[in-house]
Amino acid sequence: MASKLxxxxxxxxxxxxxxxxxxxxxxxxVVLLARNPDSFExxxxxxxxxxxxxxxxxxxxxxxxxxxxxxxxxxKEFGSGVGAAAAVFNASGKFVRKPFLELTEDDFAAGxxxxxxxxxxxxxxxxxxxxxxxxxxxxYPPSLIFTGATASIKGSAMxxxxxxxxFALRALSQSxxxxxxxKGVHVxxxxxxxVIDIPRTKGWLKDAGPDAKISADGIADTYWHLHIxxxxxxxxxxxxxxxxxxx
Amino acid sequence: MASKLxxxxxxxxxxxxxxxxxxxxxxxxVVLLARNPDSFExxxxxxxxxxxxxxxxxxxxxxxxxxxxxxxxxxKEFGSGVGAAAAVFNASGKFVRKPFLELTEDDFAAGxxxxxxxxxxxxxxxxxxxxxxxxxxxxYPPSLIFTGATASIKGSAMxxxxxxxxFALRALSQSxxxxxxxKGVHVxxxxxxxVIDIPRTKGWLKDAGPDAKISADGIADTYWHLHIxxxxxxxxxxxxxxxxxxx
Amino acid sequence: MASKLxxxxxxxxxxxxxxxxxxxxxxxxVVLLARNPDSFExxxxxxxxxxxxxxxxxxxxxxxxxxxxxxxxxxKEFGSGVGAAAAVFNASGKFVRKPFLELTEDDFAAGxxxxxxxxxxxxxxxxxxxxxxxxxxxxYPPSLIFTGATASIKGSAMxxxxxxxxFALRALSQSxxxxxxxKGVHVxxxxxxxVIDIPRTKGWLKDAGPDAKISADGIADTYWHLHIxxxxxxxxxxxxxxxxxxx
Amino acid sequence: MASKLxxxxxxxxxxxxxxxxxxxxxxxxVVLLARNPDSFExxxxxxxxxxxxxxxxxxxxxxxxxxxxxxxxxxKEFGSGVGAAAAVFNASGKFVRKPFLELTEDDFAAGxxxxxxxxxxxxxxxxxxxxxxxxxxxxYPPSLIFTGATASIKGSAMxxxxxxxxFALRALSQSxxxxxxxKGVHVxxxxxxxVIDIPRTKGWLKDAGPDAKISADGIADTYWHLHIxxxxxxxxxxxxxxxxxxx
Numbered sequence: 001m002a003s004k005l006x007x008x009x010x011x012x013x014x015x016x017x018x019x020x021x022x023x024x025x026x027x028x029x030v031v032l033l034a035r036n037p038d039s040f041e042x043x044x045x046x047x048x049x050x051x052x053x054x055x056x057x058x059x060x061x062x063x064x065x066x067x068x069x070x071x072x073x074x075x076k077e078f079g080s081g082v083g084a085a086a087a088v089f090n091a092s093g094k095f096v097r098k099p100f101l102e103l104t105e106d107d108f109a110a111g112x113x114x115x116x117x118x119x120x121x122x123x124x125x126x127x128x129x130x131x132x133x134x135x136x137x138x139x140y141p142p143s144l145i146f147t148g149a150t151a152s153i154k155g156s157a158m159x160x161x162x163x164x165x166x167f168a169l170r171a172l173s174q175s176x177x178x179x180x181x182x183k184g185v186h187v188x189x190x191x192x193x194x195v196i197d198i199p200r201t202k203g204w205l206k207d208a209g210p211d212a213k214i215s216a217d218g219i220a221d222t223y224w225h226l227h228i229x230x231x232x233x234x235x236x237x238x239x240x241x242x243x244x245x246x247x
Numbered sequence: 248m249a250s251k252l253x254x255x256x257x258x259x260x261x262x263x264x265x266x267x268x269x270x271x272x273x274x275x276x277v278v279l280l281a282r283n284p285d286s287f288e289x290x291x292x293x294x295x296x297x298x299x300x301x302x303x304x305x306x307x308x309x310x311x312x313x314x315x316x317x318x319x320x321x322x323k324e325f326g327s328g329v330g331a332a333a334a335v336f337n338a339s340g341k342f343v344r345k346p347f348l349e350l351t352e353d354d355f356a357a358g359x360x361x362x363x364x365x366x367x368x369x370x371x372x373x374x375x376x377x378x379x380x381x382x383x384x385x386x387y388p389p390s391l392i393f394t395g396a397t398a399s400i401k402g403s404a405m406x407x408x409x410x411x412x413x414f415a416l417r418a419l420s421q422s423x424x425x426x427x428x429x430k431g432v433h434v435x436x437x438x439x440x441x442v443i444d445i446p447r448t449k450g451w452l453k454d455a456g457p458d459a460k461i462s463a464d465g466i467a468d469t470y471w472h473l474h475i476x477x478x479x480x481x482x483x484x485x486x487x488x489x490x491x492x493x494x
Numbered sequence: 495m496a497s498k499l500x501x502x503x504x505x506x507x508x509x510x511x512x513x514x515x516x517x518x519x520x521x522x523x524v525v526l527l528a529r530n531p532d533s534f535e536x537x538x539x540x541x542x543x544x545x546x547x548x549x550x551x552x553x554x555x556x557x558x559x560x561x562x563x564x565x566x567x568x569x570k571e572f573g574s575g576v577g578a579a580a581a582v583f584n585a586s587g588k589f590v591r592k593p594f595l596e597l598t599e600d601d602f603a604a605g606x607x608x609x610x611x612x613x614x615x616x617x618x619x620x621x622x623x624x625x626x627x628x629x630x631x632x633x634y635p636p637s638l639i640f641t642g643a644t645a646s647i648k649g650s651a652m653x654x655x656x657x658x659x660x661f662a663l664r665a666l667s668q669s670x671x672x673x674x675x676x677k678g679v680h681v682x683x684x685x686x687x688x689v690i691d692i693p694r695t696k697g698w699l700k701d702a703g704p705d706a707k708i709s710a711d712g713i714a715d716t717y718w719h720l721h722i723x724x725x726x727x728x729x730x731x732x733x734x735x736x737x738x739x740x741x
Numbered sequence: 742m743a744s745k746l747x748x749x750x751x752x753x754x755x756x757x758x759x760x761x762x763x764x765x766x767x768x769x770x771v772v773l774l775a776r777n778p779d780s781f782e783x784x785x786x787x788x789x790x791x792x793x794x795x796x797x798x799x800x801x802x803x804x805x806x807x808x809x810x811x812x813x814x815x816x817k818e819f820g821s822g823v824g825a826a827a828a829v830f831n832a833s834g835k836f837v838r839k840p841f842l843e844l845t846e847d848d849f850a851a852g853x854x855x856x857x858x859x860x861x862x863x864x865x866x867x868x869x870x871x872x873x874x875x876x877x878x879x880x881y882p883p884s885l886i887f888t889g890a891t892a893s894i895k896g897s898a899m900x901x902x903x904x905x906x907x908f909a910l911r912a913l914s915q916s917x918x919x920x921x922x923x924k925g926v927h928v929x930x931x932x933x934x935x936v937i938d939i940p941r942t943k944g945w946l947k948d949a950g951p952d953a954k955i956s957a958d959g960i961a962d963t964y965w966h967l968h969i970x971x972x973x974x975x976x977x978x979x980x981x982x983x984x985x986x987x988x
Contacts, residue, residue, distance in 0.1 A: 064846055100917060100920055105805055105858075105862075108858070112858070116857065120844075120849045123841070127841070155911070157920035159916055160913045163915070164857055164912045164916075165909070167912035168857070168906070171904035172905050174896030174904070175900055175901035177896075178494065179840070181492070182491045211478050211479045213479065214480055219480060222480065225472040230458075231458050231489070232460065233468070233469065233487050233489070234487070235469065237484075237486055239482055241483075242480070243388070243429060243431060243478040243481050244428070347621070347670060352611075356611065359606050359610045359611070363610065363658055364599075364602070367658075371594070374594070374595060375595065401668070402666065402667070403669060404669060407665065407669035410666070410668070410669050411662040412662070414661040414664060415658040415665075417649070418661035419658050420649070422650060425649070425651035712971050716974065719966040723962070723963065724952075725984040726938070726952045726956035727962070728982055728983065729981055730982075731980055734974050734975070734976055736973050737922045737973070
């Protein structure tokens with residue numbers, strides 16, 4: 001029964017993750033995954049107050065036991081046969097930008113831990129639920145959406161950690177799109193090429209005029225559009241940037 | 248006044264062009280350009296009957312005089328100050344697939360005439376109208392959308408004519424996105440990677456099961472989504488293929 | 495008999511074309527094509543004086559009659575059964591950089607005429623000779639090499655003419671690589687990403703320190719390396735830039 | 742004094758690594774790194790017998806202590822001030838090709854451990870030596886070359902482990918090219934797109950005719966060409982495939 005299908009968002013915070021969760025919460029119960037409960041508590045409350053349903057689960061997405069525990073809680077909450085209509089991987093590791101020879105091993109690993117291993121664990125945990133969503137006759141093709149960045153297609157100087165992770169994430173998403181598309185799961189990758197308008201970036205790009213930062217709600221609208229594309233018309237990759245961005 | 252804004256579609260026929268025209272006709276008067284009136288007559292009739300407004304103009308998009316005449320008619324019909332909310336370039340030259348050494352000069356030119364020169368002429372004619380759309384306070388950022396193909400990013404054997412044209416079109420669209428984005432015009436490029444489900448392709452891909460061809464309406468929905476993206480959140484490129492496509 | 499094989503270079507001038515011609519002239523008689531005899535006269539003289547053999551033929555590479563006449567002269571000079579060991583397309587149309595709406599139809603056509611039609615005509619004329627080179631047991635796989643630019647993979651603002659041409663050229667080269675590789679002809683595309691050190695660019699990039707411009711001889715050495723790659727080990731695309739280039 | 746400069750190759754075995762080591766051994770003492778001494782013992786012997794100098798060091802390239810120990814041995818052997826003329830990263834993790842949902846965490850990590858972390862450790866260990874090579878006036882710009890694969894730019898179904906690693910490696914190489922190019926170190930990435938002709942692939946591609954596999958010596962020749970490019974003319978990326986390859 002399609003009504004049981006849920007949406008799972010990894011990496012909620014004040015930007016894309018929260019906007020995506022709210023957007024999808026209008027149609028599905030949403031599960032919010034973040035390491036720190038501060039990242040999802042008020043968001044879950046907002047969604048629950050406004051007629052939606054949301055639960056937050058503190059999860060270290062790069063730790064297999066933590067991910068296993070999180071999906072155990074999801075089954076407990078929604079039933080062991082629960083299917084998913086959508087899963088959005090929006091987590092990013094620590095952003096490190098420094099001269100290559102000053103990187104510690106942990107600095108470098110920061111990108112690959114989350115964007116590599118974390119995305120792998122999230123995909124392995126959500127794909128069975130998305131396939132159940134296909135079997136359950138989901139109104140829209142169950143969707144697995146990954147959030148990329150400029151660094152997904154450009155390895156800039158001093159950005160090897162972040163870029164390695166984001167390139168790896170793009171490879172994973174493309175491989176999954178090719179394997180799971182024919183099974184009815186729509187896998188997409190969004191290249192977010194610019195500064196997102198969130199509290200942390202307040203005051204950035206002041207000289208660029210209004211609307212120079214990406215709207216998280218705008219991203220969420222595009223993710224929703226990807227979700228509702230029929231299986232005749234799947235988009236794998238989309239880029240998103242503000243109209244004034246230099247690229 | 249935004250209500251005056253129009254949409255112009257070059258390359259209407261039984262597939263993408265017609266679907267896009269119908270989709271945008273729900274919000275704007277549409278102008279249908281095609282070389283052969285057969286391509287737009289019944290479509291214009293359908294739109295006009297169902298409460299929209301459409302006019303068709305027989306145009307050779309690769310001929311500057313023909314394009315000039317067409318836009319003269321548009322001004323005559325909608326007023327000399329008319330602005331555009333959207334312009335969609337969906338024309339394709341003759342599709343030629345043959346051994347390179349058997350190509351005539353005209354065969355090779357077929358790709359570049361329409362996808363190169365034709366797209367140039369269409370862009371030069373529509374951008375002033377789209378900029379007027381910006382000035383007129385268009386509800387959604389005026390959009391210039393180009394239809395690409397697999398051959399936009401892959402030059403296959405025996406496909407040099409088509410691929411040269413489609414690569415050139417992609418270059419044009421990217422250059423325009425960078426120049427006109429900051430002026431408020433949203434320029435996009437869609438890579439249509441598969442067979443579109445139209446009368447001409449009936450019976451194709453029979454063994455691939457249902458929904459193995461791209462829905463023209465699905466493409467139109469994605470073009471409309473590109474159109475309604477706010478200027479904080481512009482997509483330049485999107486790919487579209489059926490879920491079973493090998494890529 | 496491999497000794498008869500020649501090299502044909504289109505677009506000789508004081509930079510890449512001349513350097514390539516000299517490099518290949520150490521092994522093959524070379525034919526120099528340029529519109530203006532000033533571009534090849536002293537170069538041919540230099541090569542002929544230093545023990546090589548070169549002839550120049552005034553050719554408008556975008557004009558089929560001119561190209562036909564040029565290859566008629568080649569047959570007259572080298573015999574009607576002459577084969578080629580290498581052909582290098584180094585011609586570029588007029589470089590136009592201006593606001594899109596200020597481009598004339600001729601401005602826009604400048605890119606596609608040479609990089610599209612010109613490259614097509616050159617390829618159709620040289621491939622039969624290169625195939626003869628294969629049959630003649632050329633020591634190295636006969637090579638067809640195209641000179642690209644930054645604009646081959648990036649459509650910058652105000653560069654739609656040049657970029658459209660260079661994208662089209664890249665498509666052509668890839669299509670030919672796929673069709674003629676299996677026939678033994680090695681087709682390559684070089685992305686020259688920077689300013690070449692020629693008389694015209696003297697004084698450019700003064701603040702970037704020594705060696706900030708690309709050496710035309712360096713390009714020629716890489717083209718020669720592409721030429722001598724065995725058929726087990728073909729490179730289609732290579733990028734070249736100075737060590738200090740921002741990219 | 743340039744004569745002291747060495748070459749370090751990670752990932753020697755019967756294919757590319759050995760061919761590269763032999764090629765560079767004609768000009769430099771070479772250090773051979775591989776996990777298993779079987780991979781370098783006879784190769785080192787061959788090089789030492791034929792007038793070159795080679796030492797093998799058993800190294801787990803994805804383990805920082807092992808890498809540290811290896812470079813300690815290099816200093817002990819060649820002196821603490823030793824510089825490098827070239828470093829080649831040719832290691833690959835276990836190749837895993839299976840349905841995504843059957844991958845173990847270790848399967849997936851196999852790609853990123855070597856191509857991500859291993860390449861990072863190798864780069865951090867070799868770049869200081871390569872910079873010393875610049876200071877020492879190396880005849881050719883010190884070179885850091887990475888071996889990629891088809892999976893560096895294409896994430897195929899069931900290949901997420903290998904592709905994630907190879908995409909990450911490509912990101913690292915591009916980031917390093919941009920950071921260390923201006924310091925005089927030439928960083929390159931080679932996309933090896935086909936089956937290499939080694940004992941393990943004997944009998945593969947039988948129906949494709951002769952020369953259907955990539956020659957490891959051909960790869961080594963191209964790596965050497967990358968090495969001798971002057972700093973005016975740096976190539977970052979090159980692709981290599983057999984002439985009959987479908988791509």
